[in-house]
Amino acid sequence: MSTSATPAPHPTPESVAEFRENLDAVRARIDAAAQRAGRDASEIRLLPVSKTVPSERLRLAIEAGMTGLGENKVQEVSRKAQELSDLDLHWAVIGPLQTNKARDVARYAHEFQALDRIKVAEALERRLEAEDRTLDVYVQVNTSAEEAKSGLNPDELPEFLATLPQFSRLRVRGLMTLAVHSEDVEQVRGCFQLLRQLRDDARESTPELIGPGELSMGMSGDFELAIAEGTNVVRVGQAIFGARPVLPKQK
Template sequence: MADDAPTLPPDTFATRLATLRARIDAACVRHGRNPADVALLPVSKTFGPDLIREATRLGLKRFGENKVQEIRDKAEPLADCGIDWVVIGHLQTNKARDVARLAAEVQSLDRLELAQALDRRLQQEGRALDVLLQVKTSDEETKSGLAPADAPALLRELARLDTLRVRGLMTLAVNSDDEAAVRTCFASLRTLRDQLRQDAPAGITLDRLSMGMSGDFELAIAEGSTEVRIGSALFGARSYA
């Protein structure tokens, strides 16, 4: 590198983003994948509008949030940024109205009741949403998601709802230091996706696999993830005060 090459100050959002993208690219190369095939979804939960605005200046336009309330709080002060809000947390049916009005995508669709509630509200709004089915691939009670065996039936029902565009699957891996156990969760989602594709209803492509977070995204890339959801490794440590 030339002596006069520009360098970024340590521990800024820009440097963390550059470091993260380099890690994503390196993981792709290690596993014979094209870095262009793995997207980054910044997870902005608990972080305020100022930091999100800074992120948009660096080209980020999609942000994941666990709670619909946070999307409501942030959407207005950031209305000029052209943000696509993505719901990644467990979603109650009574939040369907706000989701239909504010969100661009839901990655945590896990039951027909929720799909029908979203469909009703989306029809009223004259909108449609991209959705991913959240599948439970671990035995942890704290994890939400659809049982893998129930996915084919839900896909058939979703094919009847014009307002919901099914794009793929999402999962949360087991919280463990055992890399083999974590990879098994990701591999099982990929296998399920391949099985579902064989009999998927018309219009449902299942191209996307949203899996991998700050602590395990490199393992997820090894198992075929097309989008990693990154919060603390990008925004820094969270404060839940």
């Protein structure tokens, strides 16, 4: 099984047929992984991650059958949601959020998968109130203990969950994590197992705080392992859209 450190090469689709072929291939992998794990594949949602993909190519992907897209950067969601406003799309923000960009999330996104700070929850609540909208949220947990990664420390999760009911516009769906970037399958598996255990603990102690208790974990290189460990959402980018260009860092 490949991990995030050793992805298979992904050709870049340039037509509806090629996008459909990639989607079918990913869905077949999801179905096979679910079958191996004794799970129902309908329990697993595929979230295509379209970061860096221009809107004109996204129109091809949408024609191929995509109804929801995930983006790491709020400015990309804002721009693409406007450029594709003639289409009925479900937008997910899956990267960290600065409070000064909460307005665009409240205006354009349907879910936010990287909630890990009270200040962000407060900013989203204010903006959602102004927009008269609600937002599905997943609490991000740093299961790999890497300093460079966003997310709560696992031991901070219970207290953080206990603060969220005050934000009536935020609807907690569950937990999200990014596994360690490693060729060691057991290290990757450990990240997924930890998130599942944290979810199970929350369900046992304070089930009213975890919502449906969904797990969002697994990307192009490791989603089959995540399915074996119980994920409900897999965030797949390159296996659908092809390898991403290496972009210069923004200053």
